[in-house]
Each structure stands twice: as C-alpha cells, then as structure tokens.
Amino acid sequence: MQKQKELLKVTDLKQYFPIKGGILGRTVNHVKAVDGVSFTVYEGETLSIVGESGCGKSTTGRAILRLDEPTSGEVEFDGKNLLAYNKKEMNKIRKNMQIIFQDPYASINPRHTVRQILTEAMEIQNSVPKNERNDRVIELMETVGLGPHQADRLPHEFSGGQRQRIGIARALSVDPQLIIADEAVSALDVSIQAQVINLLKKLQREFKLTYLFISHDLGVVRHISDRIIVMYLGKIVEIADKKSLFENTMHPYTTALLSAIPSTDVEKKKERIILKGDVPSPIDPPKGCRFHTRCPFATDLCRTETPELRTADGMLEGHMAACHYMEDIKAGKHQPTTV
Amino acid sequence: MTSAPNSYENILELNDLQTSFFTKDLEVKAVDGVSFAIPKGKILGVVGESGSGKSITSLSILRLLKEPGKIVGGEIKFKGENLLDKSEANMRKIRGNEISMIFQEPMTSLNPTFTVGQQISEAYKIHQGLNKKQAKQRSVDMLKLVGIPSPEKRVNQYPHELSGGMRQRVMIAMALACNPELLIADEPTTALDVTIQAQILDLIKDLQERLGMGVLLITHDLGVVAETCDYVAVMYCGKVVEYTDTKTLFKDAKHPYTVGLMKSIPQHDQDIEGDLAVIRGSVPSPAEMPKGCRFAPRCPFATELCREKLPDLVTDEEGNQIRCWIYSDEWDGDPEVNVHAETERTTESY
Amino acid sequence: MxxxxxxxxxxxxxxxxxxxxxxxxxxxxxxxxxxxxxxxxxxxxxxxxxxxxxxxxxxxxxxxxxxxxxxxxQGDLGNSMRSGRDVTTEIGARFWVTLELAIYSTVLAVFVGLIVGVISATKRYSFADTSLMIIALFGLSMPNFWLGLMLIQWFAIGIDLPSWVPFINDTSWFKPSGWGSFAQVVLPVVTLGTASAAIIARMTRSSMLDVIDQDYIRTARAKGVKERVVIYRHALKNALIPVVTVVGLQFGGLLGGAVLTESVFAVNGMGKLIIDSIRARDFPVVQGTILVVALLFIFVNLAVDITYRYLNKRIDLD
Structure with missing residues (x-):
C-alpha cells in the first residue's frame, strides 16, 4: 500500500457527557460516549465507522467537527490542530469538512428553497463570488442529479432520496475535502439508497473527496469503504482494510455482528452467533474488555484487563483488533467459555 | 382447534383486499386488490418499500385503520370466516386473542404509564377473565417464555426502564399471551440493532414452531425474509407483484421489481464490483399512479403493453404467482429477455 | 419519590x-x-x-x-392600621373562604374541562367538538366580573322573560351575595371556574389528540381493549400529564381572580380584604395577605409537581 497523505488524524478522542443529579444538580457521573479513540483518515479514501446504537460512532463524527466540544484528545486536520482553534477559525475550517445527516429534512430549513439552501453555505464561507453563485447552484444540482428547474422549490416538494441529494449538494457547495456522512443513507428505501450510494461514489471519483462514513449497515459499508473501524461501547474493537475485516475477522464482536446480519443467500446455511443480552450502559462500562459481558470467549483476564489494539501474526499491516485471545480463537485453541 | 365450523387450509386468506384513504377530493388506494394466503403454521413475509401498502394491509386485517382510511372491498378470511362480516364486538374478541399484532417501534408501542405486568395482564383479563393475581402470574410466565431475565422483577417495571430489545420482547409476550393462531408482526426488528434483531427473529421463529401459529411478517429487509419466512409476497404500490416460497424467490425471482430490489442491496457477505444496480426514479405519488403496470415507469423492460394495461396476478402450476407481462403469452417485447442479466447493467439512476 | x-x-x-x-x-x-x-x-x-x-x-x-x-x-404579621387587630387574625377566617372558593372552582373547572376535552378529542371535527370549543372560547374570553354580574342578573335577581322559560324565572335558587350556603356558593364558583374550565378543556383536547395518535393506543386496540377503556384508561392517564401543570397554574390564577369575584358577590374573603386594605392604605394587611397568597401558590405548585412526577413515570424519580 502506498504511503498516502494523512488528512484527518484523531488521537485519544474522548467525549464524556455529564449527568446532572442530586439536590444541587451537580454532575454526578458521565456518559462515556467515546472513550479514547484514535485513527487516521487518508486523503481520497473512504473510512467507515460501524457499530450498533450507543457505540459512539456518531458522537465521534460530531466531536471531530466540534459540533459537540470533545472532552479531550487531539483532532488534526490537514496538519492543523482543530481543538486549538477559536470559534471563528473553526467556522473557516468547516468549509473543508462538511457533514451529511441521516434525516436531510431535519437539517435543512423547510422554508428555504433549494437555491437559498445552496447559496447560504457559499455566503457564509464567501467561497464563491456573488455573481457566480447562481451558476454554481445550477451546476451543483446537476451534479447530484436534480433538475435546474427544481431550484426554486421547497424541501417538502421533494422525496426522501431527493432531499438527501439536496443535503449532499449543500455539503459540496463549499468544495470540501472531507465529508462526514452520518447514517446518510439509512433512512432511505433500498432502491433509492442504491442511487445515493452510487452518487456518493461518483462524486468521490470526480472531486477526489475523502469520506468518513458512519453507518450501522455492514452491507453498505462493505460496498463503499476502503477501510473500516468497528466500535463497541465507545472504543474501537477492530480496524482493518475492507478485505481483511470481512475475510480475516479477528475480534469476536465483529464476528458476531457479521453473523447476526440476515443474509439473502438461502443456499448457504451459516452458523449464527446470537449474542446474549444488551449493550451495557456507557455510564458504567464493564471493566476490562467492554465486550466481556456478551462475549462467548470471555475469561477472568477479559474481565480485569483492557485489551489494547494490536496486530497479531497473520494480520496484514494496518489491521488491528483489541482482544486478548484473538490468535487462539482464530486457531481454534481458545473455545467458548459460555454455552 | 377441536370444533372449527369450517375446514380450512389457510389460517388467513386475503381476497382482493382494497383499502383507501379519502381526502377531500382524492381517493388514495393504499391497498389495491391484495390477495395472498398463509397456510396454517407457516410464516409469510410481505416485503415492499415505503408506500407499497404493506403496513396498511396488516392494519386492515385487524380492522385497526384510523380515519380517513377505510376498507372498501374484498375479503379477509381468518379460519375460513370473513372478518369484514364480523361486528366490532366480535372483532374485539379476536384481537389479542386469536390474532395478535406487534409493531415496529418498541419504544413507543408500550404505554409509558403502566407497568409491563399491567399491560400483559390486560390481555388475560379481557380474553380469559382471569383475576389480577392470576393474570400477573401468567404475565411472569410469559416474560420467562420470551427470555426476559428476572421476570418477577421486570413485571413491575415501567417500559422506560427497559432497553429496546427488552421492550420488543415484552410486546411479543403481550401478543402471545392468549396463544393466538396468527401473529402479525409489522417490521418488528427495524428499530433494533442487528445483534438484537437476531435475538428477536430467533425468538419469533422458535415460538412460532413451538406454538404452531401462523405469522405474517411485514418487512422491508429481504435478508430478514430469507432467514425467517416460508413464503413471500412482494408488494409494490398497493399490489402484490410476486408471491412464492422463499427458496424460489431468492434463487429465481421473476418480477423485474423484485430482481431490481435484490440487486440494489449491497450485501455484507459479497463484493460488488463498480456501481450498484439501481431502480430508476422513485415510487409514483398516489395522484399520478400509472394506468398500466404500476412499475412500468421504472422498469427497464417496459413496453407499450406494460404502460397501457395492468397485468393480472397469474398463478402457475406450482402455485407461484406473478404480475408481469413478460411471463404472459401477450408479451410484445423481446421474447428472450433476461431479467437478471439486464438489471445488473442498470446502474445509472437519472 | x-x-x-x-x-x-x-x-x-x-x-x-x-x-x-x-x-x-x-x-x-x-x-x-x-x-x-x-x-x-x-x-x-x-x-x-x-x-x-x-x-x-x-x-x-x-x-x-x-x-x-x-x-x-412566628405568625406575627403586624397589626392592621384600620382595626388595630393583628393581621393574622384579620386574614384567618377569610383565608378559608377564599381557599374554599378557589378549590371548588378548580374542582368544577377540572371536572367540566376534562369531560369536555375528552368528548371534543374523541369526536374530532364533529358538530359537538366544534360547538364545545366555541363555547370554551367564549368562556375563556369573558371577563369574570362581567360573567358574575350577568349570572346575578339572570339567576338571582331575574329578568323579564316569558313565563314558559324555565328555571331562570325562579330566582329563589341562588343568592347574589355572601358565602356559606349552597345557594350562595354556586354563582361565585361558576364565575371563577368558567375560564379555567375552558382552558383545561382546550388543553385536554389537544393533549388527548396527541395521545390518541400514539403507537401504544394502537397496541391497546390490537389487544382487544374496549374503546371506552382505551380512551379513559390508556389515553387519559397520559393526556393528563400536561393538563396537571395547567391546573396548577390555573389555581394560582384563580387566587387572583378571586379578588374580582369576591368583590362582585360581596364575599368576605382575602380578595375583598386586599381591595379594602389597599383602598384604606392598610399596608400591614396588604403585605400579610400577599405573603399568604404567595405561600399558598408555592404550596400548590409543589403539589402539582409531585402529581406530575407520579403520573409521568418516564422522569427518573431521583
């Protein structure tokens, strides 16, 4: 793999949300939504973060953009430390990093026409001269597959898929380098979802975009990503290039997650691993490995010692997982401890 | 099941069911002549995207539609008797007793002001006339059956004290309380995470086998259908376009919509080179419903015939049903058309 | 808790x-x-x-x-400058009169308001709904002193109406002034409670409409629960949550409204005491009365909060 430019580097990112309580409304505890997450996004790639609700994937995206101020850690974008920026500088840099949300309708002003929505971002960033903005709007709409005649319509006149195209056009309007897509296709019907995924891939080719793609859908993630991060309860459990993750799965959680997804392949009878119980609360996450309460392979070591992300023998460079027993499980030497 | 008045093979049979929503100057035909059957003790999956009418169909069966929705025609035969002929009082005796229903949103489907126990007990009190104490005991048993740990404690808790997966288990416990012969599950796992979805689907399948009930599973997820259902009905714009057993559907889907749907879903267990196959355009709005085949405007194979005339749902000798001109003698397009291969090449969405 | x-x-x-x-x-x-x-x-x-x-x-x-x-x-609020008696004694008996008036009015308002609200909500857009809401709008917009005067005129003094109009011509039912007997209590309570009843009715209606569309109501119906039980057991308990807050606020408003109502009906309560004292510049009494009313208001709000918590299980009690 050739050495690529690091566009976004996240180091030991933590996001704790305080819980108020007691007679005086003091902070009594924290929701540890993201608890020490580090990764790098290279220019031009699609890095996905997958995980179930409450794993911290969306919080990570929001913390990077400082939509919620992170508790600690470092976020470097293009070599610059974002957390050191003041509000004004931050707004300026946001031109280079845009976000697309799950529900496009909730993130756009319902009383603004498409034209207004698209020019607004250009105005704020002052990235396009005034007299060129109209042409730019038409160009953007054509880019995302909307007709120029629709420029003066209101968001409610569009279908869900078209609204997501508006959201994408708005993100593109300021020529960003990085787009964070937070469950951007999750709310769409499958036939529309495919259209939007194809569009995102096309835009990436055309504009050399970098994606941080946050999703719970491993099918979509497999199709769109170069590399994938799997999160569980605020921590990364596995990070790998796509091929390694799906074909050389190391972490028992990733294995369980993959096996839980219903497959349309009716011929292949696969072995299902059904995890017991629910994801524990991020307020008091389990000690040691956070997955030990549901992991079929857990031992006392897992209950006391937090495993670090590491590359074991037989794993490609850049493939890391956080499990004490991953080699032994893989080799069949470590059997499930619970039935 | 000792003294059924009629003999019947199918626990549920819909014949040409029509449900419409009436606005001031428009009749929206949400369910437009739907027919399918669920054999006793089998699971039928109904798949379709939003606007296909699948959820309205399920609500119509229990006659739970709200204004301005109205069943305007057809038959709903449950154990051989037409539910549309029943009085409201008789319907109430069937709801939650012989036919139960679970819904998509476990978060909002339970009443926040009553305990889990109170809500399950209610079914026992209404349909079996049990007293408070008996009903509560049965509720605890039921919670145990659906795999809720420490049910004696959970029975006194309120819904907000439970996780989403737990709440859906409570919904299932409530639905199965009176041993229904038919369970309607409307997107029961859509709001849940995959690992929890696996638990819930497993539970529904297990209970279905043990209790021998029929299940109508409404979903948009073809994977869920493949793993749980015996039969599948694919709906599009208020009509069934294809009905077959699950194996056949996933091996040899016939309708261009079904094929398009399957090819457009990225799978976690296989790589797709290049772009995904897509279905062009979007679902037509009720006001501009095409007069021919509802799918014609989006169908890569549509001909003049498709655009002009609505095809019938035709049953072949194996009992599979298809609503498409391609498989009829009247087909005026390429006689050698290969739906699967052609669909793969449709990647441009506009 | x-x-x-x-x-x-x-x-x-x-x-x-x-x-x-x-x-x-x-x-x-x-x-x-x-x-x-x-x-x-x-x-x-x-x-x-x-x-x-x-x-x-x-x-x-x-x-x-x-x-x-x-x-x-220590209960010493000073002495009245008019009568010389201590303020606590001055307020004493009158406090209970006003409290009675406010409580009766609230009970009336809640009772009427809930029934009207539920009927309106379950028969949305029907003739009954529209008429009830128009009446409620009148009740809300009518100044209570004017309503009081009208009620006195119609029911206690009498107006010249054809003899076949029932009830109104028999003025012996209600008395235009004073406090204590049923005949004296009805008119002031109606006067004071009308606006609150209207507000509660409108609030209940919108809250019920909101709740009726919730998924858990559909769940109840799918269970085979009778429609009446769905409305009064499953829906109303949830719909009450916002209504309780309004009832609490209304009670505070009623204490204010009592000032006018007591004057119109010559009821010797705290409202009348305040007016009389302000006129006479009897500061210690004014001060004391306001303090007592404020305390009462705080206490009622406390009760409302507790009821709210009891109804709304979703709020973590600690």
Missing amino acids: FKFIIRRIIQTIPVLIGVSILVFSMMHLVPGDPAQIMAGESAPKEQVENIRERLGLNDPLPVQYFNYVKDAV
Missing part, C-alpha cells in the same frame, strides 16, 4: 426568601414616607417620628428585614 419531595421542598426555600424580600420592600417602594402616610398627611412631626420609631423604620434595612422575617415566621 420521597427523595424527590425533599429536594423539591428544599428548592422552595429560595423562592420563599425572594417572596419575603419583595413583600417587605413593598413598604419601601411606595412613594413617600410610609410613616407619614400612616399618620395622615396633616399629622404633626412628632407623631410621624413616633410611628417611625415604633415600626423600627429608623433601623438599617437589613435589620428591618430580619425582624420582619423573624416575626412572620
């Missing part, structure tokens, strides 16, 4: 301090010298000075406030 009540009670302390400061400073915010006002405009200087000394007005303000609170806590 117990912990919550304790916390809620502790939280009222700053409110109490605020109220006492406000009431206390009233004396000092009035233009001119209170001692002079008390003594009368033409009183000699020594007399004013005397009053000043007697009331402790020469002390620094914090000391005055401290003394005021100390006395108030």
